[in-house]
Amino acid sequence: MINKTLERSVIVLSWAAASILVMSVAILLGFLFAKGLGTLSLKLLFGSTPPLAAITLRQQVFDGLFPAVAGTFLLVICSTITAIPIGIAGGIFMAEYAGIRQKAFFSLLFDILAGIPSIIIGLAGLSLTIFLHRLFPGRLGPSLMISALSLALLVLPYLIRSTQNALESVDPLIRLTAPALGASRIQNVVKVLLPNSMADIIGGIILAVGRCAEDTAVIMLTGAVAVAGVPHDPLSQYEALPFYIYYISSQYGSPDELASGYGAAILLLALCTCLLIFAFVIQKRLVTLLLYR
Amino acid sequence: MAEIFGKTPVPGSGEMGKRTLLEHLFTIAALVSAVLTGAVFVFLAVFAIPLIKNGLFFQLLFSNWLPQQHLYGIYPMLAASTMLASLSLALSFPVSLFTSFFITAVAPRQLRMVLLYIVRFMTGIPTVVYSFAALFLLVPLMRAILGRGSGMSILTAVPVLSLLIAPTMIIFFVNSFQRIPSSTILAADSLGATPVQKVLYVIVPQAWPGILNGLLLGLGRAIGDTMVSLMLAGNSPTVPQSLADSARTLTAHIGLVLAFDFDSMEFKSVFVSGLVLYVSTAIIMSIFRITSTISTGRRK
The missing domain is CATH 1.10.3720.10 (MetI-like)
Incomplete structure (x- = not known):
């Protein structure tokens, strides 16, 4: 028996739910932009330091976001460089070499790793730091390196999963052609399957970059600090955009500092959104390039 | 598991040998990731085991947070x-x-x-x-x-x-x-x-x-x-x-x-x-x- 009232209420509730969702996001972000758009300028990044001198590291920036941006940039580079080889190789194993039982076992582990709260990864990083500090007193402490390694662990399951999915979704026709012509398994993987799924793999990498850039919980336990300048040494503490936003939210001393917090939030939001769009475009663009070349 | 370390590269062809090494690396990468997942747990567990043994674990789990009275429960x-x-x-x-x-x-x-x-x-x-x-x-x-x-x-x-x-x-x-x-x-x-x-x-x-x-x-x-x-x-x-x-x-x-x-x-x-x-x-x-x-x- 078809229930007309039920169907009507589903329609009404669906419209209501979608509007509530969109409006909440619009209000939060609208508030952020209303407060922060005015602060967006080169001065937000470089303060009173000449931009060129700051970028070439000839002068330190004391009243701008440049050190935090540079810290986030270095952090993302270090952690993705660590995670990419392991993640992609692990993904290839999962898609092409793992037996059914191995696959089930590893899948569960990687799901758990993906599901662990990032603060736990931070706690592991912190404990590692304390441990290393005891082994080598005075030489190792919370640092860029520890944060980068922890973040690499955080994004590892995403890289494995996106590589695995990309390889598994290669058209069976393409998958079977090279082996039929006598190619070995590894030749098929390296010369056919990887090039064919490159778009999705790169998309996964870009999403992992975004995850590294936005994460706050890991870095606040492993070495991000409020004032450190541009990091010169992987074993030094550093500034980062997300941590700056968190720090300002509780410790701002003047309206100017608070305004730079809004500016930093918009900057981080813009960065993550760009990465997200970039990932989508690359996945679509490369797919079309491969199909219509 | 024996496959990872046991098998030697195919003799005769350097090319094939290198390739199998690469294939081993795929397996090792997956293993490393799995071991790291376990390592995080072991890290937490090793620290918690003495607490469980002396009964402190459950005391911490079910008591209140009153540092003045030396209660550190969560x-x-x-x-x-x-x-x-x-x-x-x-x-x-x-x-x-x-x-x-x-x-x-x-x-x-x-x-x-x-x-x-x-x-x-x-x-x-x-x-x-x-x-x-x-x-x-x-x-x-x-x-x-x-x-x-x-x-x-x-x-x-x-x-x-x-x-x-x-x-x-x-x-x-x-x-x-x-x-x-x-x-x-x-x-x-x-x-x-x-x-x-x-x-x-x-x-x-x-x-x-x-x-x-x-x-x-x-x-x-x-x-x-x-x-x-x-x-x-x-x-x-x-x-x-x-x-x-x-x-x-x-x-x-x-x-x-x-x-x-x-x-x-x-x-x-x-x-x-x-x-x-x-x-x-x-x-x-x-x-x-x-x-x-x-x-x-x-x-x-």
Whole structure:
């Protein structure tokens, strides 16, 4: 028996739910932009330091976001460089070499790793730091390196999963052609399957970059600090955009500092959104390039 | 396992030898990732074992946080985490489910894509940005409404956390709706079903494992989120008596970094919090894996 009232209420509730969702996001972000758009300028990044001198590291920036941006940039580079080889190789194993039982076992582990709260990864990083500090007193402490390694662990399951999915979704026709012509398994993987799924793999990498850039919980336990300048040494503490936003939210001393917090939030939001769009475009663009070349 | 180290490269051809080495590296990479997952657990467990042996573990788990009386229990945080996560899920689940109905069937065709793009965009919004905006918009508002306290409370954190976990659930729901075999959908179409009827009587009854899994992922994110509760819930280490009370979750308790000394009671309480979070996540993800296996098995 078809229930007309039920169907009507589903329609009404669906419209209501979608509007509530969109409006909440619009209000939060609208508030952020209303407060922060005015602060967006080169001065937000470089303060009173000449931009060129700051970028070439000839002068330190004391009243701008440049050190935090540079810290986030270095952090993302270090952690993705660590995670990419392991993640992609692990993904290839999962898609092409793992037996059914191995696959089930590893899948569960990687799901758990993906599901662990990032603060736990931070706690592991912190404990590692304390441990290393005891082994080598005075030489190792919370640092860029520890944060980068922890973040690499955080994004590892995403890289494995996106590589695995990309390889598994290669058209069976393409998958079977090279082996039929006598190619070995590894030749098929390296010369056919990887090039064919490159778009999705790169998309996964870009999403992992975004995850590294936005994460706050890991870095606040492993070495991000409020004032450190541009990091010169992987074993030094550093500034980062997300941590700056968190720090300002509780410790701002003047309206100017608070305004730079809004500016930093918009900057981080813009960065993550760009990465997200970039990932989508690359996945679509490369797919079309491969199909219509 | 013997395959990894036991087999020597194929003799005679240097090229083939190199290739097999590469193949071994794939396996090693997967093993390394798996070992690291285990290592995080072992790290937490090794620290917790002495606590379990001398009975301190359960004492920490179920007593209050009163450092003046030498009580370092995490029961208040456990209660706060449970409350915050379940309330957020209770608010976010219906909104997400109906939004995914909207995207799958109810909305006009062009609007569906627009909304899907908005939801994808939402997945990319950094948690700390959400919390920052809410801290200066929602907290003063709550302070005015409640008329007491700082405005940081469970009630302040719940809507933000709901907003944070919604896109995860929506994308999962929409994907699981779209995986329903097209033959079933076409059969419903040919019987003259309206879009809403298709959702209610065809899609939802078949897609329940997907709905359950989306719910589990949402729960995992809600329990595991740090920044929202740290910045908006107030962090007071007492068992919340009402929704308007300030509360400290397990994640926030870790995030506050109370000590750097392994032997201090503060650090032990942080480790117990970590272990509780790890174990609950592992349980959630195991159920997730079982349901996804069931649902893919059924489809074959």
